[in-house]
Amino acid sequence: AQTVTQSQPEMSVQEAETVTLSCTYDTSESDYYLFWYKQPPSRQMILVIRQEAYKQQNATENRFSVNFQKAAKSFSLKISDSQLGDAAMYFCAYRLHGSSNTGKLIFGQGTTLQVKP
Amino acid sequence: DTGVSQDPRHKITKRGQNVTFRCDPISEHNRLYWYRQTLGQGPEFLTYFQNEAQLEKSRLLSDRFSAERPKGSFSTLEIQRTEQGDSAMYLCASSLVGGRTDTQYFGPGTRLTVL
Numbered sequence: 001a002q003t004v005t006q007s008q009p010e011m012s013v014q015e016a017e018t019v020t021l022s023c024t025y026d027t028s029e030s031d032y033y034l035f036w037y038k039q040p041p042s043r044q045m046i047l048v049i050r051q052e053a054y055k056q057q058n059a060t061e062n063r064f065s066v067n068f069q070k071a072a073k074s075f076s077l078k079i080s081d082s083q084l085g086d087a088a089m090y091f092c093a094y095r096l097h098g099s100s101n102t103g104k105l106i107f108g109q110g111t112t113l114q115v116k117p
Numbered sequence: 118d119t120g121v122s123q124d125p126r127h128k129i130t131k132r133g134q135n136v137t138f139r140c141d142p143i144s145e146h147n148r149l150y151w152y153r154q155t156l157g158q159g160p161e162f163l164t165y166f167q168n169e170a171q172l173e174k175s176r177l178l179s180d181r182f183s184a185e186r187p188k189g190s191f192s193t194l195e196i197q198r199t200e201q202g203d204s205a206m207y208l209c210a211s212s213l214v215g216g217r218t219d220t221q222y223f224g225p226g227t228r229l230t231v232l
Contacts, residue, residue, distance in 0.1 A: 004159075037223075044121075045160075045208070045223040091159050102173050103148060103212065105221060107159030 002027045004094050006108035013082045014116050020067075021077045021111050023092030031097040034068065035105070036077045040088040048090070051075065053097070079113075087115045119143075121224035123209050129230045130199055137195045138227045142211030149192050150221060151184060152208040153177065160208050166192060167214070199231045 004025045013019035025034070036048040051059045051068050058066050063083075067076045079086055092108040095101075122141045130136050142149050147168050152160035163182070164174045168189035178184075181199075186192040196203055206228050210221040 044225040047220055047222075050220065093159075102165055103214065103219060103221070104150065104162040104165060104173070105152075105160070105210075106162070110157070110159050 002029070002094055002096075002106050004092050004106050004108040006092055006111050008111045009109070010112045010114070012114040012116060013079070013086075015082055015084060017082055018078060018080045019082055019113065021079075021090050021092075021113065023075045023077070023108055025073050025075065025092070025094050025108075027073070027094065029096055033095050033097055034066075034075045035093040035095075036064070036066070037091045037093060037107075038086075038088045039091065039110075045091070049077065082115050084115050084117060087113055089113070121209055121211050121222050123207075123224040123227050125227055126225060127228050127230075129232065131232050132199060132201060134199055135195065135197045136199060136229065137193055138207055138209075138229075140192045140194070140209030140211075140224060142191070142209070143213075143222060146211035146213045146222075147189070148212045148214050148219075148221075149186055150210040150212075151192070151194055152210065154206040154208055154226070155204075163194075163207075196229075199229075201231045204229055204231045 032053045034051045037045045039045045049061045063080045065078045089110045093105040124139045150165040151163040154160040166186040181197045184194045206226045208226045209224045212219045212221045
């Protein structure tokens with residue numbers, strides 16, 4: 001069975017600084033997606049960034065980038081120039097690729113990010 | 118694109134009562150997912166629909182839970198004889214399989230409190 005582990009329950013960063021959130025996963029599959037979702041307090045979950053496992057190039061979305069290490073099964077999120085609005089719970093998630101699969105997401109336990117002004 | 122909506126946003130009920138939640142997905146999305154999220158944890162998959170067909174149910178979905186998606190549009194999740202352990206946030210997500218991207222978009226959730 002696939003599992004996702006986030007070993008940092010809480011992280012804090014100074015505004016304008018850079019922070020990295022860690023995620024490891026376990027799977028025997030080779031074709032899958034990895035995601036980082038952001039869940040602000042009392043607000044809905046939104047997608048931050050996604051990575052296809054077959055792509056060697058790390059995904060980037062503005063201030064957000066990932067370090068995808070397939071062999072190590074590691075998928076960390078780097079947030080540059082942190083802003084107060086980045087404060088939220090961040091979830092790492094995995095799902096198999098392919099329309100024949102359920103597409104269900106398997107989530108980690110989450111990391112609460114605090115941004116200090 | 119109005120996004121995924123869920124109703125109600127909050128529900129407080131007494132143990133043993135039945136509750137029903139509704140999810141309206143993004144209109145052209147053919148897949149709809151239900152997840153449950155307990156406080157401080159990541160969401161856990163409950164079930165999903167492709168159009169009107171319910172194709173998978175998690176072991177978490179006991180016999181007291183039932184979900185429907187008539188006509189492949191909105192979905193309902195019913196919990197019968199609620200227990201305190203059912204207290205959680207119930208999240209709905211939808212996606213378009215076969216499109217350019219099949220990203221799941223989440224609704225705001227329904228927070229259930231069972232007294």
